[in-house]
Amino acid sequence: TNYTVVIVAAGQGKRMNAGRNKQFLMIGEHPLIVHTLKAFTEDKKCREIILVTNEADEKDMEELIMRYHFRKVRVVYGGKERQDSVYQGLLAVSDPSCPVLIHDGARPFVKRKNVHELVEKIEESGAALLAVPVTDTVKQMKDGKLETLNRDYLWAAQTPQGFSYDMIRQAHEKARENGFYATDDAALAESFGHNVSIVHGNYDNIKITTPEDLQKASAYVKK
Ligand code: CTP
Ligand code: MG
Structure with a gap:
């Protein structure tokens, strides 16, 4: 199946402390965001790439897209929080009949095999994310009481996360109505009762x- 991807790159990269958006920092021969874009520009099943960017970074992003001859990439402006940026990206998607993946610009090493497995799972179940088993022992401290969480049930969420377009669009609309912010998109789908694989x-x-x-x-x- 073909899919669309929304890549969010409209953050500030404050924790990187580089004085500019970390998306432009070099990893080996290419800027971070170029590695991320290549994962999708080189995949025939990816039909459209919505790149969500800051107004201040737009020129530099467009310049990279030209320099690398990236096709199928469209640039739109993001918002204050990551969730706002994802929403702006969703509004720009052309084909609502394709599954839509949402991916962090800051994850340059996603593997095509995992992306394709994800897309297959979305076809089956409507919503899915990439995640890995947690390897640390995770403690919870709540009201002065320490507990050890059962690691067998814990997964570290990654992106891409993917959904049927209507599901994630509606989840975002509802979240905006309620002023509800979550740290990832799967959490929005979960909170509106969808099963996420x-x-x-x-x-x-x-x-x-x-x-x-x-x-x-x-x-x-x-x-
Ligand atoms: N992001 C975005 N719009 C925002 C905030 C974040 O598109 N308003 C994007 C970032 O560009 C990044 C991804 O969401 O690709 C994950 O966010 P994070 O790693 O937190 O990046 P930054 O917000 O840029 O970094 P920091 O939190 O350190 O400032
Ligand atoms: Mg951030």
């Missing part, structure tokens, strides 16, 4: 957040 992802699909992540990423592309 997990597709076992890959530990390499890290989100580049801090300078240490950037170092890991550079080492990763070298090998």
Whole structure:
């Protein structure tokens, strides 16, 4: 099946402390966002890429798209929070009959195999995300009481996360009406009663957040 992807890159990259949006920092030979875009521009099943960007970064993004001869990429402006940026991206999607994936610009190493497994799962069940089993022991401290969560049930959520277009559009509309903000899109679908499936992802699909992540990423592309 073909799919659309919304790539959100309209953050500020504050935790990276680079003085500019981390999307433009180099990983090996290419800027971070170029690695992310390539994962989808080089996939025939990906029919449309909506790249959500800051107004301040638009020129530089357009310039990269030209320099790399990326087809099928459209640039739209994001919003204050990540969720607002995703919503702006969803509004720009041309074909509501394709499943839509939502992906962080800051995850450059997503593998095509995982993307295709995800798309198949969305076809089956309407909503799915990539996630990996948590390897740390996770503690919960609530009202002064410490508990150890059962790791057998814990997954670390990644992106892409994918949905039938109408489902995620409606979930976003409702969340906006209620002023409800969640940290990922699956949480919106969950909160409106949809079952979201997990597709076992890959530990390499890290989100580049801090300078240490950037170092890991550079080492990763070298090998
Ligand atoms: N993002 C976005 N619009 C926002 C905030 C975030 O499109 N208003 C995007 C980021 O560009 C990033 C992804 O959402 O690709 C995940 O967010 P995060 O890793 O937190 O990136 P930033 O918000 O840019 O970084 P920070 O939180 O450190 O400022
Ligand atoms: Mg952020």
